[in-house]
Amino acid sequence: ATYYLQGDERHALTILERAHALDPLSLEAVDMLGTLYYTDKRVRDLELLAAAAVNVTETSATPWILLAYYCHLSKKSTKAIYFAHKACSLDPFSVEGLLLKGTLLLELKKLQEAALHFKEAMQIAPSRFEPYQGLVDSYMAMHRNRDAVTVASNATKLLGQTARSLTLYASVLLKDAMNVNKGKSVLEKAIKEEPYYLPAVFLLCDIYSQERRWERAIELLSRQLSVQGGCRLHERLADLYSKQYRLDESNYHHALAAKYANQGEVGGVCAVGGGVSSGSGVGLTTSGGLEPPHSPQIPQLPPFDMEVEDINDSEGDVELSDLEAVWSDGDFSFTGQ
Missing domain, CATH: 1.25.40.10 (Tetratricopeptide repeat domain)
Incomplete structure (x- = not known):
């Protein structure tokens, strides 16, 4: 575990x-x-x-x-x-149960109830990352951005400045145009802590793309290929190469993304729209693998050396309404809807 x-x-x-x-x-x-x-x-x-x-x-x-x-x-x-x-x-003390129910309630837009479940999970297991993630998502869905920033900032202090906690903090900062630069610095700090943490890599790649720094984004993603693949990684690279009209590289990574999507991968299966064009210039090896149009060297990025600034956590704790008792423990058939 x-x-x-x-x-x-x-x-x-x-x-x-x-x-x-x-x-x-x-x-x-x-x-x-x-x-x-x-x-x-x-x-x-x-x-x-x-x-x-x-x-x-x-x-x-x-x-x-x-x-x-x-x-x-x-x-x-x-x-x-x-x-x-x-x-x-x-x-009632099952952290996995509380996290699951909170996630389902969040999807059903029962935001107050979802937040309550994540807070309960946090009280039982204050060293777990997932309750902070869920509570941040709940507050963001309620447009309580300041509360979300407070929770995410506290996560970096209580859990340590790990790649996950820093990325969570950065994801909230990036929702505010005034904090984009700070969020970018936090992401760079996260990647310094864990160079191959994809959630941080993808967020920073999005920032580079918004800045139209295509090569920088490609370098950041390409560095990951030395240790991991995956549908999302190759699909992002395909999109970036497409923006530069480098169609051979784009088709190559689209094909790899489709291959991963068909096989499944840890971290979520990605649905890739459309098929791979027969004129893509991407060949197949005798083992059934994909043959790249060339074998580029993985570029090396300079190390990040950023510090995370503390944010004012004066918003205080937030009271949530109690969850109404609306469930029945009656018989419930597992077959059919």
């Missing part, structure tokens, strides 16, 4: 799958494995994991969390929120 808590999804997935294979009857950290399957949109794997957990016990929150994830991926939102509520009822 250490990798998962640190946000290292690739290593977490490998370790958690291995642990589950060795002891299928243990539900320890299985909810975390389910979260990764959900993020990766691996519906079949999530379905099998949920069915196995239900066979082990129905009195733990874990099976209901997995069922909620499965229903949500299957576009059965009513059942998803019911199962999430069931999980929280069985274990």
Whole structure:
């Protein structure tokens, strides 16, 4: 679970799958494995994991969390929120259950209730990053930007200036035109802390694109290819090359993005519109892989050396309304909508 808590999804997935294979009857950290399957949109794997957990016990929150994830991926939102509520009822201190229910409520635009669940998760597990992320998202959806800035700023102090906390802070700062430069500096600090943290890389790439610094954005993304691939990474590169009318490189990365989208990847599967043109100039190797039009060297960017300024956190704590009791624990069929 250490990798998962640190946000290292690739290593977490490998370790958690291995642990589950060795002891299928243990539900320890299985909810975390389910979260990764959900993020990766691996519906079949999530379905099998949920069915196995239900066979082990129905009195733990874990099976209901997995069922909620499965229903949500299957576009059965009513059942998803019911199962999430069931999980929280069985274990009010389940951080994964609170995070899941908060996320579902946020999607349903039940913003006050979502914020309440994220705050409860934060009180139970103040060292977890996800409650801060959820609370920031809730406040931003309510247009309470100052509260969102306060929470994100506190995350960098309570969790440390990690790549995740800094990126969260920067993402809020970037919503205000007056704070774009500061947000950019925070992102550069995040990448200095963890050079291959894609959320920070993508946000900084967006800033470079807005500044029409195409080459700088391409350098930033290309550096990632030395250690990782992925649909989103190649799709971003394809778009940037397209803006420069470098069609061979653009088609090459579009093809790779489509390949990753078909296979699935940790961190979310990306849907790529359209097919790959037969006249793209991208060849196939004998092993079925894609052959690039050339083999460019990965450019090296100068190291960032930025400090994060503290922001005034005088807004104080924010009171939220209580969640009304609107759920029933009656029978709920899992089949059909």
